[in-house]
Amino acid sequence: MTTGARVRRPSHGPGSLLEVAVGEFITRGYDATSMEDLSRAAGITKSSFYHHFAGKEALLRAALERALDGLFSILDSEAARTGSPLHRLRHIVAGQVEVLVAELPYVTLLLRVRGNTETERWALERRREFDARVAALVRDAVEAGEIRTGVEPALAARLLSGLVNSVVEWARPGGSTTNLPAAVANAAFEGILPAP
Template sequence: MTTDTTGRRARRPAQGPGSLLEVAVGEFITRGYDATSMEDLSRAAGITKSSFYHHFSGKEALLRAALERAIDGLFAILDEPAAAGGTPVERLRHIVRGQVAVLCAELPYVTLLLRVRGNTDTERWALEQRRAFDGRVAAIVREAVEQGQLRADVDPALAARLLSGLVNSVAEWYRPDRPGAAELPAAVARAAFEGILPVA
């Protein structure tokens, strides 16, 4: 922060597309995407609208860039060797740990992804990507059921949604400075697959 001629602390202008994207995501989360104007974004970034347009063509381009960051992080998990090899349950554990790790690392971006409602082309694209991700997880759950690693009466699609719901709920309470944050991915995966009751 800098100090203006009146002695008040003034906002330091955001520099570069990465910083502008971070500012935009914060505004989208606070105000809601539809209620946020380019005037709001330029004011929050401490730059003019024309400077903002130098980096992004408009509000929807900002939204797309933010959602791509979250979605790319999630799909990258599925490309990791541990998500492709091993037993289905081992792969599911790895994916859940990875989802929590991405959420922790990209909290604002994942939070924004979880709040889209399909009101724009970009939001509809993001929802399709989320469904595709859940579909791939459901396919692994189905393998686990067929191999007797999960109960036979488990509906794969429901199980995939429940796993995603468990992970996504972390966004509501996780804070980077929270004690034990580094162990959180493993702890969530353990709770998902081993439960919270003591072993009999």
């Protein structure tokens, strides 16, 4: 048995390496993660890693693109473009939670970006665009009288974004989304801790 135990070097493709890299970026932080760390985690040398990706920032960009594509696909869906503003908002919030859990590591990385490099600034800009689209919908819902009076649209949009995005802090990778999107939407629209 022992004679047949070969140290099989895993055949890596770009997708596999990206998955490993994003995992390291999340646990150690992007800046604190060296190419040496990534290579060790993938089981290859630094040089081999450079054969697949141009560098550290190329890895980051690929990961952020995946997260942003997932988020913007929500806005393009049928349910996000039909019905009342409030109905569309509810669907977007639930969809955001779905994408967030399905693409957990990539979205987590996106939400931690601070604009240090050109790639990070590009991602921040696209994120702001997404938030602006949702904020516009919040204003529409308020103006349509679908929201109780006294709610400030700009503040509500920011808190809504904060509540939804905070799910990445405790969601499990690949976790079940059976009723989480609906539960988060309920908390957002009817109160996290409503009186009886």
